[in-house]
Every structure is written in structure tokens, then in C-alpha cells.
Amino acid sequence: MTATSSGSRKVIVSCAVTGAVHVPSQSPYLPITPEQIATNALGAAEAGAAILHLHARNPENGRPTPDPDMYMKFLPQIKAGTNAVINITTGGGQGMALDQRLAAALRAKPEMCSLNMGSMNFGRFGIANRIKEFKFDWEADDLEASRDYIFRNTYKDIDYILKTLGEGHGVRFEYECYDVGHLYNLAYFVDAGLVKPPFFVQTIFGILGGIGTDPEDLMHMKRTADRLFGDSYRWSVLGAGRHQLPMVTMGAIMGGNVRVGLEDNIYLGKGELAKSNGELVAKIVRILKELSLDIATPDDAREILNLKGAANIGF
Numbered sequence: 001m002t003a004t005s006s007g008s009r010k011v012i013v014s015c016a017v018t019g020a021v022h023v024p025s026q027s028p029y030l031p032i033t034p035e036q037i038a039t040n041a042l043g044a045a046e047a048g049a050a051i052l053h054l055h056a057r058n059p060e061n062g063r064p065t066p067d068p069d070m071y072m073k074f075l076p077q078i079k080a081g082t083n084a085v086i087n088i089t090t091g092g093g094q095g096m097a098l099d100q101r102l103a104a105a106l107r108a109k110p111e112m113c114s115l116n117m118g119s120m121n122f123g124r125f126g127i128a129n130r131i132k133e134f135k136f137d138w139e140a141d142d143l144e145a146s147r148d149y150i151f152r153n154t155y156k157d158i159d160y161i162l163k164t165l166g167e168g169h170g171v172r173f174e175y176e177c178y179d180v181g182h183l184y185n186l187a188y189f190v191d192a193g194l195v196k197p198p199f200f201v202q203t204i205f206g207i208l209g210g211i212g213t214d215p216e217d218l219m220h221m222k223r224t225a226d227r228l229f230g231d232s233y234r235w236s237v238l239g240a241g242r243h244q245l246p247m248v249t250m251g252a253i254m255g256g257n258v259r260v261g262l263e264d265n266i267y268l269g270k271g272e273l274a275k276s277n278g279e280l281v282a283k284i285v286r287i288l289k290e291l292s293l294d295i296a297t298p299d300d301a302r303e304i305l306n307l308k309g310a311a312n313i314g315f
């Protein structure tokens with residue numbers, strides 16, 4: 001459960017604004033330029049997102065980029081326009097080396113970063129079957145290359161991120177767990193004293209290479225996390241593609257927090273593209289309110305997750 005000092009449970013809504021999974025040809029609404037990323041992030045915060053999970057893209061062709069200068073084209077604008085917590089990816093995108101993946105986070109020293117809890121296959125090639133015409137020449141090859149790509153997150157990598165960003169700069173993490181083994185990897189780092197409660201566990205459902213999207217999968221991840229971590233963790237749910245809304249709604253009913261956004265899902269409903277991240281956030285906020293659940297403000301999220309505060313970031 002996620003309670004603030006007032007004692008009531010509040011649901012933290014994270015919004016993942018653009019990511020590195022989808023390609024521009026899937027949706028004209030996928031934010032690509034710094035301006036689009038900033039506008040979408042601010043719209044998501046306005047709609048109720050307490051945490052903004054951010055990646056950068058090359059504004060010319062929408063390809064994910066690790067370039068810290070590109071991040072710095074939208075981070076100050078987002079900071080100036082909202083109190084929401086800024087969370088920068090350390091997963092980056094396909095083919096990026098670890099130092100590239102960490103460059104923007106080390107520059108910005110945000111309150112939060114993602115931290116992926118195991119190496120895995122990450123199959124995005126199925127996306128190509130749904131695209132009639134590619135807008136940019138990198139997209140088809142990039143999707144196809146995911147057949148032979150290993151998303152590398154070794155113990156050494158995780159240890160390094162925990163020490164440099166965590167111990168070094170007071171960053172706290174969104175621990176991205178795509179399968180049950182990742183929870184055990186996290187437990188290893190908890191036992192090693194490198195991960196301190198209350199830690200934020202983002203359980204991810206529906207990535208090819210990770211666990212599926214059956215309610216039993218959700219139950220099994222929750223049961224396992226409960227057994228390994230007891231009260232030490234705060235649970236959040238991410239569902240890929242059309243599974244986003246049902247998975248996060250189930251998670252919220254079971255006591256979890258939710259992540260939505262165009263990084264994980266481009267549809268607002270069946271056959272209807274979401275026109276902005278704000279639309280996706282507004283939809284889950286409506287559902288949570290119908291379920292009589294309260295929404296966490298950014299400051300609630302800071303308290304719940306013991307974050308260092310917006311005054312202590314590096315930009």
C-alpha cells in the first residue's frame with residue numbers, strides 16, 4: 001500500500017512520455033522534438049501524473065538518442081512548468097552502450113531514474129507487421145534488429161548505476177522488473193545494502209522477452225514481491241500496448257500505483273490512437289476516481305518514495 005503521512009492511500013500515476021520502443025510511423029502523436037516532449041510532459045502532469053519518465057529522440061527523424069544536450073532542450077522547460085517528479089531513463093534505447101545510457105542522467109542528476117533489473121531479449125520486431133509505410137529509413141532495420149538484440153543489464157551494470165547515480169547523486173530508482181527473476185535480482189541488491197526502502201518496483205507486463213499479461217502473471221509478480229520485500233516496497237504496474245489499461249486498473253485495485261503513456265501504449269481505446277500523453281493520463285485518472293481512489297500529487301510521491309526534492313537536481 002502507498003500511504004502518505006496523512007494516512008490515506010494515494011495512487012502515484014507515472015507517465016512515460018515517448019520512450020524508445022515505438023517508432024514514429026506507428027503514430028503521428030508520438031512526441032519527437034524537444035518541444036513536443038515538453039508539451040506532452042506538461043500535459044500529462046496537468047492531467048494528474050506525479051512522475052514523468054523521460055527519453056529523448058532526434059527531432060529530425062524520431063530515433064532515440066542518448067545525447068544529454070538533447071535532454072537539456074526539454075528538461076528545463078518541464079521543470080519550469082510543473083512540480084512533477086522528473087525521472088530519466090537509464091535503459092536508453094536499443095544499441096546504446098552503458099555510458100551513453102547514463103550520460104543524460106549524470107548531467108541532470110534528477111530525483112529519479114529507471115533501473116532495469118536484468119539482461120533480456122526485447123522483441124520489438126512484431127511492430128513492423130502493423131506498419132504499412134515507414135516514414136524514416138532507420139525504423140524497419142531497427143525493429144528487425146531486435147531479433148538479435150540483448151538488452152544488457154548485468155549485475156556489474158546495475159551495481160555501477162546504484163553506486164554512481166544512487167549513492168553518488170541521491171537519485172532514487174524506478175526498478176523495472178520484466179519478469180520474476182528480476183525481482184530476485186532486486187532482492188539480491190536489497191540484501192547487499194545497495195537498495196534501501198521504500199523502493200519503487202515497476203512491474204512490467206507484455207514485453208516480448210518478459211512475463212505476459214494474464215491476471216495470473218500480475219498476481220504472481222505481486223505475490224513474489226510481497227514475499228521478498230514485505231512492506232519495504234511500493235508497487236507499480238506497467239502494461240504494454242493494449243494491455244496497458246486493464247493491467248494498470250487491476251494493479252490499482254490490488255493496491256498498486258500505475259504507469260501509462262505513449263512509451264508503453266499508443267492507443268486510447270480500440271483502434272483509436274491517443275493524441276497526447278495527457279489523454280492517457282486523464283483516462284486512468286478518471287477510472288481511479290470512479291474506483292474512489294485518490295491520486296498522489298508530486299509532493300505526495302516525493303514523500304511516499306523518499307525523494308531528494310526538486311531543489312536538489314542538477315539543472
Ligand code: KMH
Pocket residue numbers: 016019020021089090091092114115116176204207263264
Ligand atoms: N520501455 C519500458 C518497457 C527504461 O527506460 O529504462 C521500460 C522502460 C525502460 O521504461
Ligand code: ZN
Pocket residue numbers: 016019020053054055089091114263
Ligand atoms: Zn523508458
